[in-house]
Amino acid sequence: MMLQINFKSGKPVYLQVVDxxxxxxxxxxxxxxxxxxxxxxxxxxxxxNRNTIAKAYSELENQGVIETLPGKGCFVLPNNSPLxxxxxxxxxxxxxxxxxxxxxxxxxAPSEFLDLVRERLCVIQQKQRASERALAAEQK
Amino acid sequence: xxxxxxxxxxxxxALRYDYGKTEAVHDFNLTVHAGRCYGLxxxxxxxxxxxxxxxxNLLRPHSGSVRLFGLDPAKHEVEVKRRLAYVPDYVAxxxxxxxxxxxxxxxxxxxxxxxxxxxxxxxRFRLNPTQRTAAxxxxxxxxxxxxxxICPEPELLLLDEPTSGLDPIVRREFIETVIGAxxxxxxxxxxxxxxxxxxxxxxxxxxxxxxxxxxxxxLTLDAxxxxxxxxxxRARFSEPAPAIEFKGALHSRRNGRELEIIANGEGxxxxxxxxxxxxxxxxxEALTLEEVFVATLK
Numbered sequence: 001m002m003l004q005i006n007f008k009s010g011k012p013v014y015l016q017v018v019d020x021x022x023x024x025x026x027x028x029x030x031x032x033x034x035x036x037x038x039x040x041x042x043x044x045x046x047x048x049n050r051n052t053i054a055k056a057y058s059e060l061e062n063q064g065v066i067e068t069l070p071g072k073g074c075f076v077l078p079n080n081s082p083l084x085x086x087x088x089x090x091x092x093x094x095x096x097x098x099x100x101x102x103x104x105x106x107x108x109a110p111s112e113f114l115d116l117v118r119e120r121l122c123v124i125q126q127k128q129r130a131s132e133r134a135l136a137a138e139q140k
Numbered sequence: 141x142x143x144x145x146x147x148x149x150x151x152x153x154a155l156r157y158d159y160g161k162t163e164a165v166h167d168f169n170l171t172v173h174a175g176r177c178y179g180l181x182x183x184x185x186x187x188x189x190x191x192x193x194x195x196x197n198l199l200r201p202h203s204g205s206v207r208l209f210g211l212d213p214a215k216h217e218v219e220v221k222r223r224l225a226y227v228p229d230y231v232a233x234x235x236x237x238x239x240x241x242x243x244x245x246x247x248x249x250x251x252x253x254x255x256x257x258x259x260x261x262x263x264r265f266r267l268n269p270t271q272r273t274a275a276x277x278x279x280x281x282x283x284x285x286x287x288x289x290i291c292p293e294p295e296l297l298l299l300d301e302p303t304s305g306l307d308p309i310v311r312r313e314f315i316e317t318v319i320g321a322x323x324x325x326x327x328x329x330x331x332x333x334x335x336x337x338x339x340x341x342x343x344x345x346x347x348x349x350x351x352x353x354x355x356x357x358x359l360t361l362d363a364x365x366x367x368x369x370x371x372x373x374r375a376r377f378s379e380p381a382p383a384i385e386f387k388g389a390l391h392s393r394r395n396g397r398e399l400e401i402i403a404n405g406e407g408x409x410x411x412x413x414x415x416x417x418x419x420x421x422x423x424x425e426a427l428t429l430e431e432v433f434v435a436t437l438k
Contacts, residue, residue: 007343010371010426012364040324044316048344049177050323105415 001029001037005046013048017056022065025076027124028131032078036066147174148210149296149331150195155204157190164190165355168204172348174295175328179342179349179363180335181433187355188335189229192300195333196226208296222251225289229301231281235274239267239284243291250292257321261287265313279310286314290322297322299334303341311341319345339430346429351436359436363429370427370435371407375399375419382417386410390435402427402435 003020005013024030036042039057043050057074060066066074103113150172157165165187172178182188193199194206197213197220206213213220233242239262247253262269265283276284282302289297297318303311323330336342349366351359361369370390375381381399386392388406392399397420403410407424414422427435 005344007367007428008425010368012368013344014364040320043323044320046344047312047315047319047341049347050319051175051177051327051347052344054327 003042003046005048014052014056014059017046017053018059018063021056021060022063025065025079027127028129028135029127030076031131031135032076034076036074036076038073148172149174149176149208150178150333151205151207151210152191152195153205155191155194155206156202157194157199158202163355165194165352168352168355168357170350170357170360172331172333174331176347177323177332177334177345179339179346179429180333180352181337181339181349181429182335182352183337183437186352188352189300190355191352192226192298192333192335195298223294224296224298225292225294226298227282227285227289227300227302229304231285233273233276233281233284236272238270238272239276240269242273242284243269243288246288247291252292254291254293257293258287258291261290261317261321264317279306282306282310282314286317290317293325295329295331297330297332299332299336301336302334303336303338311338315341315345339433340428343429349429351433353437359432361432366429366432367426369405369407370432371403371424372427372431373401373403373407373410373414373424374422375401375414375417376421377417377419384413386413391438 001021001024003017005016007013009016011019021030021036025032030036036057037045039050039053043053046053057066057068061068061074064077067077068074100113103110108116148171150170152168152170155165155168156163168187168191170178170180170191180188180191190199194201195208195213197206197217200214208220209223211220234245237245243258247258261283265280265287267280267283267287273281273284286302299318303314306314318332322332332345334342334345343363346363348362349360350357375398377397377399379397381394381397383394386401386403386406387409388403389410390402390404392401399414399419401410403424411422411424
């Protein structure tokens with residue numbers, strides 16, 4: 001997994017780490033049970049404050065994406081959010097609304113927007129399948 | 141002080157220091173809380189080193205107050221110095237001593253010295269313990285100073301222009317060592333104050349910063365906040381760009397059909413106004429800390 005920090009995105013650095021790890025977990029680049037790099041080497045590699053990585057990991061833990069096993073490290077959890085379904089839907093709706101507003105301002109028509117959503121879903125599903133195949137080949 | 145209030149490791153209030161008739165630092169305020177990595181950014185001659193020397197009690201402030209760990213460094217010199225370490229921009233060692241002798245000499249002043257860490261860092265920097273310090277390069281002297289600052293595992297690490305004049309590889313290793321070897325220990329008790337004009341390379345490390353200019357603190361902000369508040373907005377029109385004054389624009393520049401605005405906190409409104417003028421393209425990106433520095437001081 002390769003993380004990249006962009007100081008020009010205006011997004012807090014710890015959130016960039018959170019989002020990239022969530023993306024990696026969703027696309028199968030990171031599999032359930034897989035270990036995340038420990039805080040120190042990742043902080044050194046990205047040359048960001050150690051506390052920034054610690055904050056990102058504790059946020060991922062709060063969101064139920066990873067778990068910390070004392071003395072062993074942080075591991076990706078199976079996709080099993082502790083939140084109730086209506087809460088999960090509500091959180092997603094906020095994100096979708098933001099994308100819709102953004103689409104309006106970027107003059108992307110509703111039909112084109114829906115096509116794009118389908119296209120992106122396909123891309124991510126393909127990545128998931130590729131990761132699963134790679135994993136299966138590794139286990140043989 | 142209540143229990144919930146974060147501890148101020150450094151607290152400077154209304155500091156003033158003059159060299160003869162030249163005011164070096166005046167009305168200067170700074171608060172650094174425990175566990176933070178704090179940047180002091182300024183141009184050459186802005187007063188960074190004078191400020192650092194007042195913190196270290198190498199210069200006595202002409203007025204105002206300096207407190208470290210809640211103590212007056214002039215009255216509690218030993219107690220304060222025991223808990224901090226300092227890497228200056230120019231490092232002097234006794235030239236006749238070897239690297240090994242220098243570390244033994246410096247560690248003799250310290251109650252605590254992490255020998256394993258010293259061993260790791262000597263290897264990491266490929267320093268030869270038998271070499272005399274007179275024969276060390278500038279980069280190697282800084283590395284030796286960093287080892288001697290980190291091995292006592294102090295609560296406060298003061299870095300004054302630590303990487304200026306060093307090659308890129310040595311600069312990288314320096315910062316990685318500060319992140320890895322220093323911050324690793326006990327994150328709540330590892331506070332860093334770094335003064336530099338090489339802002340880009342410390343960008344990821346900095347939690348909070350103060351811009352110092354002509355001896356005054358001109359801007360103090362959280363790094364993430366700064367990057368979300370300051371934006372560079374670019375618009376291109378099909379006709380010559382309109383000449384409009386924007387509220388909250390720090391700078392604006394018109395060049396034919398193009399318009400570039402540096403926004404401070406009012407980015408969203410400026411974007412909205414520009415959108416109504418139907419530009420061909422409209423983009424916004426955050427300013428890096430170095431760009432915030434340039435935009436504020438120019």
